[in-house]
Amino acid sequence: MPHSNLPPMPRLIVEPAVRRALEEDLGRAGDITTDYVVPEDVRAQARIAARKPGVVAGLDAARTAFRLVDPDLMIGIERRDGDRLEPGDTICHLDGKARSILTGERVALNFLGHMSGIASEAAKMSALIAHTKARVTCTRKTTPGLRAFEKHAVRCGGGSNHRFGLDDGLLIKDNHIAVAGGVTAAIQAAKAQAGHMVKIECEVDTLDQLREALDAGAEAILLDNMAPATLAEAVEINDGRAVLEASGGITADTIVGVAESGVDLISVGWLTHSAPSLDLGLDIDFGD
Structure with a gap:
């Protein structure tokens, strides 16, 4: 709301x-x-x-x-x-x-x-998924110079904010994983330097990567471009260990199925850029 x-x-x-x-x-x-x-x-x-x-x-x-x-x-x-x-x-x-x-x-x-x-x-x-536990969140896909304004607007509409910049949240994405040499290597490198107030989120696009990220100690996991049935399986595998965020082309037509899978967050980039x-x-x- x-x-x-x-x-x-x-x-x-x-x-x-x-x-x-x-x-x-x-x-x-x-x-x-x-x-x-x-x-x-x-x-x-x-x-x-x-x-x-x-x-x-x-x-x-x-x-x-x-x-x-x-x-x-x-x-x-x-x-x-x-x-x-x-x-x-x-x-x-x-x-x-x-x-x-x-x-x-x-x-x-x-x-x-x-x-x-x-x-x-x-x-x-947010109204479309009010019957679920999931929350709508924004991304860093914002108008240059207006990020704080656009993220404030998301909160006014009942959504929540993702990180504001590269310095206030640790999100390991697919290119980081490729350069670091894998999910486990990337998470371990991050954990070795992150302060105790900084959570580590890792993007995955397969259930095998999800299992690896959980075993490596990720505190939040971004499930990228997964169908609702796969998301529901991910929720079962996770079993409450990490915060789960669904992402990738979410629209008003698809958000209900994504939310009903049991994920915690649904990131919607177009809220701020379109x-x-x-x-x-x-x-x-x-x-x-």
Whole structure:
């Protein structure tokens, strides 16, 4: 289920990324369309609302975009990250200079729509397997520079996060195994240097590799591109010894069968790299 009680993203992460996006949009001369067309002293009220159903995420980024453009803008947040939306639902209100609202609009909506799209898809996938113990998790297949935002969005939709980078989790994949000389050799090399707080996960694509990884002491095992029947056999072989993660081309049509095999986690790469943006819009009204 969507998660609406998450702590906000750290400002030290949010603000630099939003500032870069504004710099990209405003370029060297600023918003010349708005500055030429809209008088400086005109004030307006506006609201951002949902045009399609979904789950909202990215409010901190949207608010930061408007505040960086104009600290004097009044921003009233009506929803929390993780809240469900229906068409017409108001997400936030804005009150201040019309120029400021128009200049910050696109960057705010880019973050908000992209992150809400990810949260919405994560919520859909999680709902499909709610009757099982499995959890949907994301991957490192993220937009460069936006990983923290996209992974936050997955959590807002009720999913869980895989490692954030190469430095916070040890995942031995097929190419590591090939270079190291086999599953056992790779796991033993990792165990010899990993700190006590770092778990070791190993990718396997056969049941024989699974048995070898278990015997070598892997604490988590990624079962790559296995059919549900094979996954169920893997769960039986594992017998609770390691955390089992299924991966490989998981879609809404296949996730139920994968989850019902008894695995613990299902990683879905497209959540962060291909989820469609949620349709949101900013409607503006002029004040006095």
